[in-house]
Amino acid sequence: GAVVSQHPSRVICKSGTSVKIECRSLDFQATTMFWYRQFPKQSLMLMATSNEGSKATYEQGVEKDKFLINHASLTLSTLTVTSAHPEDSSFYICSAGIRDRGTDTQYFGPGTRLTVL
Amino acid sequence: GQQLNQSPQSMFIQEGEDVSMNCTSSSIFNTWLWYKQEPGEGPVLLIALYKAGELTSNGRLTAQFGITRKDSFLNISASIPSDVGIYFCAGQLVGGNKLVFGAGTILRVKS
Numbered sequence: 001g002a003v004v005s006q007h008p009s010r011v012i013c014k015s016g017t018s019v020k021i022e023c024r025s026l027d028f029q030a031t032t033m034f035w036y037r038q039f040p041k042q043s044l045m046l047m048a049t050s051n052e053g054s055k056a057t058y059e060q061g062v063e064k065d066k067f068l069i070n071h072a073s074l075t076l077s078t079l080t081v082t083s084a085h086p087e088d089s090s091f092y093i094c095s096a097g098i099r100d101r102g103t104d105t106q107y108f109g110p111g112t113r114l115t116v117l
Numbered sequence: 118g119q120q121l122n123q124s125p126q127s128m129f130i131q132e133g134e135d136v137s138m139n140c141t142s143s144s145i146f147n148t149w150l151w152y153k154q155e156p157g158e159g160p161v162l163l164i165a166l167y168k169a170g171e172l173t174s175n176g177r178l179t180a181q182f183g184i185t186r187k188d189s190f191l192n193i194s195a196s197i198p199s200d201v202g203i204y205f206c207a208g209q210l211v212g213g214n215k216l217v218f219g220a221g222t223i224l225r226v227k228s
């Protein structure tokens with residue numbers, strides 16, 4: 001149980017294009033989904049928190065117009081990197097939260113490697 | 118922002134040895150989670166701790182939620198080559214649902 005998928009697993013795109021990443025909870029409905037970014041040899045950095053049917057909450061320093069998040073259902077959230085540039089190249093990971101004992105336990109997807117040329 | 122101090126930063130040990138790593142914070146957490154991440158993959162949940170003082174095992178892994186709610190440790194007994202990876206602690210602040218992550222402990226096992 002508690003399986004989270006991401007698609008695509010890796011994507012290479014040209015500078016200026018937009019890229020959409022999907023995050024799905026396969027066997028449960030997630031109360032909340034989270035989007036992280038991870039640079040090589042670093043820890044995970046939270047970008048935004050997403051609840052179904054409402055606007056995402058972005059962390060300080062994360063541009064909401066650059067990283068568009070849509071949370072259409074309790075099992076699907078998407079992150080669109082708009083007008084991507086080489087500095088947006090990174091490992092993007094989503095997680096889905098299950099409410100358990102009053103807190104959200106987060107289960108992570110396998111990540112999406114984005115390379116912007 | 119909130120920070121977790123995770124140590125050690127890396128470990129290179131002999132197969133069969135026991136491993137211990139820990140996280141501390143100046144803030145109080147209501148949940149501690151330990152994850153393992155392998156190259157090119159997302160973190161996998163190893164152990165979740167929900168109560169101060171809680172000691173939980175998962176196979177050769179044991180983790181404890183510190184009684185002060187500001188620290189946690191993870192032990193791995195009798196390490197094997199497939200234990201290689203990066204181990205992250207993560208804490209959830211009281212009243213919130215976001216996780217604060219440690220910097221990670223890189224574990225290498227020599228067989």
